[in-house]
Amino acid sequence: MDEFHLLEPKLSMATSLGMIKLLKNLCRVCIMTATLTDDYIQFIKKELDFEVVSIKDFPDDIKRINSLKPAIGKFIKKSISVIIDKKINIHDILSNHKNKTIVICNRVETAQNIYSELENNKSKETTLLCIHSRYFDTDRKNKELQISEYFGKHSSLKDVILVSTQVIEAGMDISCDTMHSEISPINSLLQRAGRCARFENEYGDIFIYDVLNLEDREKIAIDSEDTNDKKEIQKLNNKYLPYSKELCENSLKELSKYSFIDEKNALELVNLVLKEEENHRIDCITSKLYNLEKIKDSWNDCNMSHYRETIRDIQSIEIVLIDLENYENKRIIPWMYETVSVYKWSFISWAKQVEENKIDPDDWIYAQVVYGDDSVFDFEWQEKNLTYLQRLPFEK
Known part of the structure; x- marks a missing residue:
């Protein structure tokens, strides 16, 4: 199970742990992630009787992994700048553009607006790409191939800007020398940072922006008597959508104390920001008994409605x-x-x-x-x- 931290705590994460408890004597399981807290890792180790294997256990291998080292003559591989007083904008994007720039927005609408503004203001030589969740599958697959061609490990192409949402956080082996990102929870932010200076002999600059208030036209005003509907509408009017306001604010606060990201301070940030949240997740998962009854119900009646109760709503x-x-x-x-x-x-x-x-x-x-x-x-x-x-x- 790769990128385990991306699973929804009360649903797919709890269900996955429940499935492992039921099936661990019948199959072998490996959970992979770079952004779980030490407490959560120990919880999994204890509850599932897992062995924890970390890159820290292999110091000789770390020395041989050139992608972890900055470019020759540079002391910092990934520098970060936290920008509080203005939102992500094309002036900063264009003025800091070198060879390859990736811009990551939290909302599709923001990515569309940034792309449109860049299209009207970039130089003629600059190639501009955009990807988010609202494309036809065929278009999205073609775009992913194009992005891999421009930002992949062996690409020699220069002067290109990609505007994206979090769809590139996982599963794409790409890299840039300059990244602009709206703030997101620290585990998400570190996944984004993994797409900057990713390969050997690279270094990069990462600019992280707070999300300022939504414009009135972006807000959703729909009346509903249903309590669940009201909660969903409130989420949409959260300026940090699709993320937790508290996690984003705490991530921004802690990130502002650092000038660069490496393995050591990435782990520090994860433990600082996510400790309380992940302890809450542990309580939820154990109190719901790993969704074991719902898992068994789904096996018994094979009703697809259980999907919303165990995997994703x-x-x-x-x-x-x-x-x-x-x-x-x-x-x-x-x-x-x-x-x-x-x-x-x-x-x-x-x-x-x-x-x-x-x-x-x-x-x-x-x-x-x-x-x-x-x-x-x-x-x-x-x-x-x-x-x-x-x-x-x-x-x-």
Whole structure:
């Protein structure tokens, strides 16, 4: 289980630990992560009777790993600058751009706005890329290949800027010499930092920005009587979305005390910022008995509804863009098309603004309808009442 810290504590993390408790005598398990606290690691060791293996146990190997060393003549591999008084902006991005720059935003809308501004202000020679969760699968796969080509280990290409969200935090072996990132919890932030000066003989500069207040047009105003719905809407209006406000603020506070990141102070930061949060996670997991009863229920009745109780409570929905001709001819076959994943309450807010003529066409940038190679609909999982939306009153 790689990047174990990314799992949701009450759901997939608790369920994974519960599954290991049930199956550890039947299969071998390895949990990998660089950003769990010492207390949490000891909790896993004790509860699962695991052996802890750390890079610190192999000092001779550390000496041979050149990617951990700064470039020749440099004393610091990754320097950090914490910027409190202004939000992430294109002036800082362009003025600090050298060869390869990665910009990481917490929200898709922020990434889209930064990309659009850079497109209008960058030099003609600079290549500009963008990736986030609201692309068709085909487009996203092509973009990932392009990003690997530009930012991969053996790339010789220069003068390129990538604007992204947290989708590149894990699973992409890429590197840059300059990184700009909005603040996120320290474990997430360190994952981002892992994409700066990642390879041998590299060094880099990382600029970390606080997230200032949301603009009024970004806030979601939807009335709901449902308590769970109200909680989800409140989350959307948290300026640190999709992260905890407290964790982001504590991470920013502690990071401001450092001028660089290395193995030693990365571990210090994780233990300082996440200790209380992870102790709370441990209490939640043990009090819910590792979701063992829910796991057994799912085995007994094979009902897919258990997914939301044990793995992930998905709040996103799949949007299908249907062309007008097919709509008029009543030949609507939604599973023939690729979909775009959108957070449910964001979509409801946008639809409400469209209905009230309060949305600017430039707020939405979307592609043409695309036919998918495979069905993207899982009809056992989808609600039975599908609603088809007519084309919006404007086009972009």
